[in-house]
Amino acid sequence: MAKISDVAREAGVSVATVSRALNDHPNVNPEYADRVRAAAAKLGYRPNGIARSLRRQSSDVIALIISDVSNPFFTAITRGVEDVAQRSGYSVLLCNADEDSAKEATYLRVAEQEQVAGVILSPHMAGSDVSRLRGANIPLVVIDRPLNEPVDSVMVHSREGAESATNHLLDAGWTRPACITGPEEAATAQERLQGYLEAVRQHGNLDELFVHAPFRQHGGARAASELLDAEVAPDALFVANAQMTLGVLDELKRRGLRIGRDIGIITFDDAPWAPFISPPMSVVAQPAYDIGAQAAQLLMERIRGTAPAERRQLTLSTTLIVRESSQRSWGMR
Template sequence: MIKIVDVAREAGVAPSTVSRALNNHPTVGEEYVRRVKVAAEKLGYRPNGVARSLRRQSTDFIALIIPDIGNHFHTAVARGVEDVAREAGLSVLLCNSDEDAAKEATYIGVALSEKVAGVLLCPHNSDSDISLLTENSIPVVAIDRTLGENIDAVTTDSVHGAREATAHLIREGWTRPGCSAGPTDIETAKWRAQGYVEAVLAAGGEPIVEHGTFDQQGGADTAAALLDREDPPDSLFVSSEQMALGVLAELKRRGLEPGRDIGILTFDDTPWAQLIYPPMTVVEQPAYDVGAKAARMLVERIRGGSRLEARQVSLPTRLIVRGSSLR
């Protein structure tokens, strides 16, 4: 079995330098890192993960706890996390919480018992209990939603995105935009509803909001409730792409065509958004960048960044106009 001393001899460095170089420690210069990695590759050296974990009392795994890997946004986030983690020599444990607080708590317990090096969490809400992790000095970075001022977080500017999208509907001549909103206890849903309300009020209109679950059934239910009103909206801002699928199903059931009978747009760009007719107007979020940025922040914490001030990063959204919202 090839050992660290063998790599050190091949690279012409001290064994301690090999360990630091392979872990991308900032005290090792680029040339030494290159020499060590070339030597390790030539000799076929593989770190002994079990022994290293016992020494550090942690593994080379990080946990990613997200609501739904079937959601395109979370899939792209996970890819960003994985790419950065792999560069840092870390592997990712993927957990689906299904927007269930109890399931989320279970996975937090699993992360602790498995001695993960850190946790990336898309929390059900800002009150999610991460005390098991913080009390055991396991760094945490929140994704898409926040966990208070003392925890790192990477989000997108949902308020601005929703406000811009709703204002677009109004500029197109839709006079009564409604909002198919997510659950009231989820931060992103509240932000998007807030942006919608701000745009409607700024135009002198009356907000029309129905809240539902962040899934297809929630979209169908909120669309039905909005369209069954005595004075229904003539257009819809939808809070998520999964809800949008349910909204589209309800519109089809009623024989309503987007862009002709009713305007519609949604948060999150997805592969299907350009394939339907007319194509769906969307608020694009930089999902991959959210995952990558959060993973980099977590790696910094794992490598000794505990003294850093908590960072709250908000990435911009982008409105992509297609046929579904045009009048």
């Protein structure tokens, strides 16, 4: 690995000049700066981010560690985080934990080693280990899922949204709604299941039909197959996120089931494709951009030292958007 002294030797300048040139210092002779950049590119030199952060005792980078970069919900969160961070003079390092506790632990370790200014985390589970951040005094805000730590958080009323979605299916005339939710260790999966169960129990002697599966397309397909093959099959589905819903739609198509006639469906998250499929998808919309923006604002206040000592917990509301997929009469037109 090339060192800064190697770059200085190649460019014919001092180590101090290399440092100033690579940090865009205004007092560096443009000719020297060009030579330094050319030498760094030739040698494949990369500045030592850890050492640079330690010298400054601060960083202008925050880490955003999310569960699934392919999920449009997290795309909108990322935009909210980035907009607030950029206005505050910070860059965002996006890390995809991929619903993997080992990858999450790796990114938390990197955030601590690189001395980032702060971290926004969508934890894999409530027991995710953030002790490295705590030991390094790096501020942390959690989003989407709770953490067993006294830190700032921005959540959504998942249980209420799920209850509203299930009540809507029942009010629309479906009599055997089922719930396809995420893995048991995910707090959001449990909250959405509880909302479904509360609605079903309020309507009297109804079957409680539900399956846990990964928050992924293949998880939705597998869960739908299991429910539809059961002795008591559902006539409607509440699905806990949009990625799973894509798998559910594939399974319904494979079986030749008509949405709105043979089966109703509603999902958590208003994915970009939801209004444009046939029939358009009913959803429980989350304020994803606001989650990211408010989390970033909380983090900025922690970084600046203007936040109160006690943790802050924000919980945002969902919005039920009724389209044709949950309407029992749609397929009979």
